[in-house]
Amino acid sequence: MSEVYAARRTRLREYCNAGGSAAALVSRPANVRYLAGAAPHGAVLLLGKTEDILVCGPSADRPSQERPDEALRVQTLPGAAGGDPAVAAADLAQGQGADSLAVEEHHLTVARHRALGSVAPRLRLAGLGGAVEQLRVxxxxxxxxxxxxxxxxxxxxxxxxxxxxxxxxxxxxxxxxxxxxxxxxxxxxxxxxxxxxxxxxxxxxxxxxxxxxxxxxxxxxxxxxxxxxxxxxxxxxxxxxxxxxxxxxxxxxxxxxxxxxxxxxxxxxxxxxxxxxxxxxxxxxxxxxxxxxxxxxxxxxxxxxxxxxxxxxxxxxxxxxxxxxxxxxxxxxxxxxxxxxxxxxxxxxxxxxxxxxxxxxxxxxxxx
Amino acid sequence: MSEVYAARRTRLREYCNAGGSAAALVSRPANVRYLAGAAPHGAVLLLGKTEDILVCGPSADRPSQERPDEALRVQTLPGAAGGDPAVAAADLAQGQGADSLAVEEHHLTVARHRALGSVAPRLRLAGLGGAVEQLRVxxxxxxxxxxxxxxxxxxxxxxxxxxxxxxxxxxxxxxxxxxxxxxxxxxxxxxxxxxxxxxxxxxxxxxxxxxxxxxxxxxxxxxxxxxxxxxxxxxxxxxxxxxxxxxxxxxxxxxxxxxxxxxxxxxxxxxxxxxxxxxxxxxxxxxxxxxxxxxxxxxxxxxxxxxxxxxxxxxxxxxxxxxxxxxxxxxxxxxxxxxxxxxxxxxxxxxxxxxxxxxxxxxxxxxx
Missing domain, CATH: 3.90.230.10 (Creatinase/methionine aminopeptidase superfamily)
Structure with missing residues (x-):
């Protein structure tokens, strides 16, 4: 199955690169599931400039029949800190040297979007639109x-x-x-x-x-x-x-x-x-x-x-x-x-x- | 029960007015339910400058045990048009002569927020924060x-x-x-x-x-x-x-x-x-x-x-x-x-x- 998810991520990456973004942040759960094989509660997928990472919250419970794609790095936020996986992912994207991050504006709230901007000020936040939804059709x-x-x-x-x-x-x-x-x-x-x-x-x-x-x-x-x-x-x-x-x-x-x-x-x-x-x-x-x-x-x-x-x-x-x-x-x-x-x-x-x-x-x- | 909901809306209105907004748009379902007595699917509550309105989508189904506060005007969007009740409410707020609308930035997506701004360009969109959540504690x-x-x-x-x-x-x-x-x-x-x-x-x-x-x-x-x-x-x-x-x-x-x-x-x-x-x-x-x-x-x-x-x-x-x-x-x-x-x-x-x-x-x- 791993090749299926990798191929889906490749298609999305090509779409993003064509739009001028080296990185994308996927937060809508069904979209995360589609690209990563599993969508633990609150998890987001960073399609990074150098590496793709599934960023999970501390209580990242998932249905037992779901397994994240093994080719994917999984990073779990520490328990006590709380914290928003989307914000952590933006930080990681900036750390990888991306200058632009395409995000799901139809899923991220105004408040979360602002938090992304604060943690990664060198990152230009662009819109991913419904790109993953279109792949899923x-x-x-x-x-x-x-x-x-x-x-x-x-x-x-x-x-x-x-x-x-x-x-x-x-x-x-x-x-x-x-x-x-x-x-x-x-x-x-x-x-x-x-x-x-x-x-x-x-x-x-x-x-x-x-x-x-x-x-x-x-x-x-x-x-x-x-x-x-x-x-x-x-x-x-x-x-x-x-x-x-x-x-x-x-x-x-x-x-x-x-x-x-x-x-x-x-x-x-x-x-x-x-x-x-x-x-x-x-x-x-x-x-x-x-x-x-x-x-x-x-x-x-x-x-x-x-x-x-x-x-x-x-x-x-x-x-x-x-x-x-x-x-x-x-x-x-x-x-x-x-x-x-x-x-x-x-x-x-x-x-x-x-x-x-x-x-x-x-x-x-x-x-x- | 109607007085209870009216009293809650009054408290929120006072909070908004103190923050400089004549009107507020409540979109988070539990907050709508708290202030309006019912939260039909997709409905939003406009705390307007001149009148409060519960704006419902065309398929505004609700649990049978919920009844909207009878003191509240209910406006249902026409079926075929589709349309977002939040956008319709922003339009109504502007029509009532409000110059500022406090919205739930932790609930509205970036895309919906932008749509509100487009339909009501004379309205300054402010943040309501977690004001209703605080009332609910x-x-x-x-x-x-x-x-x-x-x-x-x-x-x-x-x-x-x-x-x-x-x-x-x-x-x-x-x-x-x-x-x-x-x-x-x-x-x-x-x-x-x-x-x-x-x-x-x-x-x-x-x-x-x-x-x-x-x-x-x-x-x-x-x-x-x-x-x-x-x-x-x-x-x-x-x-x-x-x-x-x-x-x-x-x-x-x-x-x-x-x-x-x-x-x-x-x-x-x-x-x-x-x-x-x-x-x-x-x-x-x-x-x-x-x-x-x-x-x-x-x-x-x-x-x-x-x-x-x-x-x-x-x-x-x-x-x-x-x-x-x-x-x-x-x-x-x-x-x-x-x-x-x-x-x-x-x-x-x-x-x-x-x-x-x-x-x-x-x-x-x-x-x-």
Missing amino acids: VKDEEEISCMRIGAEIADQALGELLESILVGRTERHLALELERRLVDHGADGPAFPTSVATGPNAGRPGHRPTDRRVEEGDFLSVCLGATYRGYRCEIGRTFVIGTAPADWQIELYDLVFAAQRAGRESLVPGAACRDVDRAARQVLDSAGYTEGLTALTGHGVGLEIDEDPQLSPAAMGKLDACVPVTVEPGVHLPGRGGVRIDDTLVVRPEADGGPELLTITTKELLAL | VKDEEEISCMRIGAEIADQALGELLESILVGRTERHLALELERRLVDHGADGPAFPTSVATGPNAGRPGHRPTDRRVEEGDFLSVCLGATYRGYRCEIGRTFVIGTAPADWQIELYDLVFAAQRAGRESLVPGAACRDVDRAARQVLDSAGYTEGLTALTGHGVGLEIDEDPQLSPAAMGKLDACVPVTVEPGVHLPGRGGVRIDDTLVVRPEADGGPELLTITTKELLAL
Whole structure:
């Protein structure tokens, strides 16, 4: 694995050098993880002029399955001193003779940035922008295979829930049970707080579980994901509780399903992100659901649950092969509930069979 | 409740006005929650020259038990536009005729700060420092009562775990079971990721649960907490698995217990934070455990799990009455394990009975 991290750091170094910085300071945890193999709590990565160093705080605890790249020097700040690894890294960069340090201005706070400037006054602080985030967009097959396993785990957890009795149980208990099942099946943990929404809550994006109990006739929408070796995935499904869905439920479900399918089918290398969004959105739009739609119909996913690219009306850029994204349109009718259908897929060329669906739980409307 | 939030905002306004700023922008979520009664995802609070406004993003989901102060105007940004509530708030501040806006430089990133400056060029951006964090240090009885309930919930969850069979179960499963029990007993959720550490892991501060199984003869250390109405608490205990602890286990336990008691007993209004730290630390120091001690032996707790004050050798400042803190010394022997004992207490004058212990689970060394 070490060559993978070294190659990623080389790409970033080339980018920085082209921008006139001999050194870069990476502080955003997912970016540190991507370049160093592990992101102990609070650690930063110095891409130095003469040497790369992972600078860790005194209580640099990390998930047990993460190991820093062995080719990397690891420096741990002494316990009693406290101190900010980013500040220590700036000092090291200056000591290596760099005159400019590119930093993540979208992650460093104003106060930390100022502390960097104070400790290393001879260093010009430049902006690294979202360079590491951009490197992270296209995944290698090793990364995708972690996401595939995570998706299998989420599918399993969801499948088991559907076999249990649901009526009378609260949203919060169902969410906790799903999270326990994720871990039972080998996940590092949930990829994000599991959302279970019943009745009038169903279909609300990002709904946080409440003490409402599942009732006959409810829509039930569930959104969950597993983290596996740091990589995340996301699946959302909506069900009906009881023997048979009502007509309005079938209609709404079919509509959201059609929108989600349109989004999925437009996932081809070279497609504009906004066109994927439009494909899904216009199905809902043309049925009169223009209000209350979410700003995104999908987004990239990987070491974080919400990455570039964004699938939205204002999104710039095109999709590449090997970019995992979610497609997750939905409709929520205030007071009545709604439907959300969410998959994680990997963009693949048509010659390779088109988009690879990672989350394979059925999207038929099940009555439970 | 509305008067409470209004009074808090008034105190902050007076502080800002004294510093020469007519307006303040509060962006750190726990600070928004403290002043506005709720912190919907991404929301910021403008303490304006003419009016206070809670500015929310389009997907401003919030825990169902939080309600924004009704005396506060709430402005929600339109969905499709996306946009940063902090930037919108700066625009509103300038529109109200403020010439200076105090912002949380320890929370705003460099990039967001720059965006604020661009949208409101006539506004001088000043620093609010940790003013809200300082207001939050001393709790009112309403806040303490939420913490007391949270501590009861954590005690219950821990007590139930101790009655179950532990040998053979993994750290991760025990941690998940504790978190489920917290929610069963009415917590909003865990106050922080539950730590369960067995055998050689026991006593490691901030240990993340692994797949290691509990074995006879292990030390087992557990650290958990409940969030109740937004307020957090923390309890840590160490047990021995099997019929009787070994001599070295009893010795180490007694030592850490003595250190923790010394820390607790020094919690009086007016005590210097560093003296509380020293009281606990010197018990371990004088027994020869100088290496590997954590930077803190305790910290404030409230809307966040780790607040001011810090109990550390370099800490400035004194304790006031009605300040909840943890006291949590520990020793970890690499390869063998260790002991950590952690309580949440409220500083009270001696006339009121001295420090109020919120987490009441026994600190006898139990063999389970």
